[in-house]
Amino acid sequence: MSYHQFRPMRWQILPPVVKNLLIINGILFLATIVLEDKFGLDLTRYLGLHFVTSEFFGPHQYITHLFMHGSWLHIFSNMFALWMFGNILENLWGGKRFLVYYLVTGIGAAIIHTFFTWYEISRMQEQVDVFISQANPVDFKLLVTRYQSYLRYDDVAVLNDFLNTWAGMPSNPALIQEAGNFAAELITRKADIPTVGASGAVFGVLLAFGMLFPNTIIYIYFALPIKAKWFVILYGLFELYSGLQNNPGDNVAHFAHLGGMLFGYLLIRSWKKNRFTPYQDDY
Helix, strand or coil: CCHHHHCHHHCCCCCHHHHHHHHHHHHHHHHHHHHHHHHCCCHHHHHCECCCCCCCCCCCHHHHHHHCCCCHHHHHHHHHHHHHHHHHHHHHHCHHHHHHHHHHHHHHHHHHHHHHHHHHHHHHHHHHHHHHHCCCHHHHHHHHHHCHHHCCCCHHHHHHHHHHHHHHCCCCHHHHHHHHHHHHHHHHHHHHCCECCCHHHHHHHHHHHHHHCCCCEEEECCCEEEEHHHHHHHHHHHHHHHHHHCCCCCCCCHHHHHHHHHHHHHHHHHHHHCCCCCCCCCC
């Protein structure tokens, strides 16, 4: 690689792949809001990533979920990080390699997230099976409380009335069957929760930046200086800790973030093993 390949005049503040990723994410975010508001169409149902047992699941969602976001803060934080670190990587790697890296880490993050969702649903199924084998109002209330994040707005009043009725007739077969059906429905609701966002790919981008520029100073909240390598390590440990807490009410896909980092690390190591320099230009 000769020096002239990366002379300052070739450096772009907004290289083409990063620019187009920002545009696509922005368009789909606005389209989600407009279609929901004007036509009642939930775009997330079709493009967000659902668990494989969900009736809303489609294989294309492993890619499309990367371009969907749930809030203004969600999309801003992801797109800001994508621009901040992604523009440097694309300038060094070139557009094609950066896009491959971005998609591999994003899809890899989704695969890891699917695996851990399967684990969580398996645990839920075990708990539901135990409850059904000895159904009673007390255990039903405990089960519903544990997974209350899956309840809908109108569920609370209905469940309170149901529990009051069942407490007076704990051996009623119809009430026991109804409780078992609702407990099983909680599992379906878990599978139907869509995962959206480019966070998995963005964490992969962050990992690559930390590996290539370990001693570069990053300013957290524009004030606290820390070397990139320590920022990546600490952030990864935080995500691991948060993921292991296994809080049903936590709507952050922590293991997807770690999955993006893992696939990013493996891909970079694979490139080095095959003697592909991480500074490959393909413009």
